[in-house]
Amino acid sequence: MKKTGLYFGTFNPIHIGHLVIANHMVEFSELDEVWFVITPQSPFKTKQSLLDNHHRYQMVFEAVHDYPKLKPSKIEFNLQQPNYTIHTLAHLDEKYRYEHKFSLIMGEDNLKGFHKWKNYEAILENYSIYVYPRISNGDLEHQFKNHPKIHHVDAPSMEISSTFIRKQHHLGKNVRPMLPERVWKYMDEMNFYR
Numbered sequence: 001m002k003k004t005g006l007y008f009g010t011f012n013p014i015h016i017g018h019l020v021i022a023n024h025m026v027e028f029s030e031l032d033e034v035w036f037v038i039t040p041q042s043p044f045k046t047k048q049s050l051l052d053n054h055h056r057y058q059m060v061f062e063a064v065h066d067y068p069k070l071k072p073s074k075i076e077f078n079l080q081q082p083n084y085t086i087h088t089l090a091h092l093d094e095k096y097r098y099e100h101k102f103s104l105i106m107g108e109d110n111l112k113g114f115h116k117w118k119n120y121e122a123i124l125e126n127y128s129i130y131v132y133p134r135i136s137n138g139d140l141e142h143q144f145k146n147h148p149k150i151h152h153v154d155a156p157s158m159e160i161s162s163t164f165i166r167k168q169h170h171l172g173k174n175v176r177p178m179l180p181e182r183v184w185k186y187m188d189e190m191n192f193y194r
């Protein structure tokens with residue numbers, strides 16, 4: 001069975017912050033591979049300036065071009081929206097029961113709000129979570145401290161956000177170094193976020 005880490009996000013667009021984390025996970029944790037799961041509609045986010053699913057998928061596809069252990073996943077494209085992670089996990093387990101053992105990858109910021117996720121107790125009971133450091137406000141809930149299913153991985157953190165990239169690109173600023181080269185090219189050619 002392959003140990004597969006699932007990195008969920010809107011990836012609007014994917015940037016080098018995401019890529020550094022995913023690559024660090026496959027190189028320095030026991031995960032064999034990481035799937036970027038492109039979420040059509042995150043439960044707590046509005047759809048503002050969200051590119052079509054297939055364009056966000058294509059940018060992830062371009063980003064992982066030279067990384068055989070990293071893969072884009074469109075598993076959520078045909079699932080009910082908003083996309084609750086617990087439903088996606090159930091779907092994946094049914095589909096890949098004998099091939100993959102799934103776990104989650106999330107930043108410390110997301111772990112702080114994890115108690116608000118749908119059926120988070122069931123997620124924790126059945127899946128490991130690999131957490132990377134991310135600067136954020138607020139405290140970690142006591143229940144998530146020293147939890148046997150939560151593994152902290154000391155990945156380098158880069159404070160880049162997709163929101164910043166979209167906004168600055170729209171204003172005509174050069175955001176090229178924050179994106180994998182192939183993503184930048186695709187985004188530029190397609191005139192996204194102008």
Ligand SMILES: Nc1ncnc2c1ncn2[C@@H]1O[C@H](COP(=O)(O)OP(=O)(O)OP(=O)(O)O)[C@@H](O)[C@H]1O
Nearest residue numbers: 008009010011012017107110158159160161162163
């Ligand atoms: N620079 C970064 N380093 C590490 N993790 C990040 C970084 N940027 C975003 N993430 C995390 O990666 C996951 C997927 O990213 P997502 O595209 O949903 O968010 P984002 O980059 O913050 O986008 P937006 O700015 O559009 O809200 C989220 O859990 C988010 O917290």
Ligand SMILES: O=C(O)c1ccc[n+]([C@@H]2O[C@H](COP(=O)([O-])O)[C@@H](O)[C@H]2O)c1
Nearest residue numbers: 008009010039042043084085086117118
């Ligand atoms: O399942 C939930 O209740 C849930 C609530 C919030 C977020 N998520 C997942 O976490 C991913 C990152 O969330 P966000 O809002 O930080 O982009 C998002 O793409 C969803 O797959 C899931």
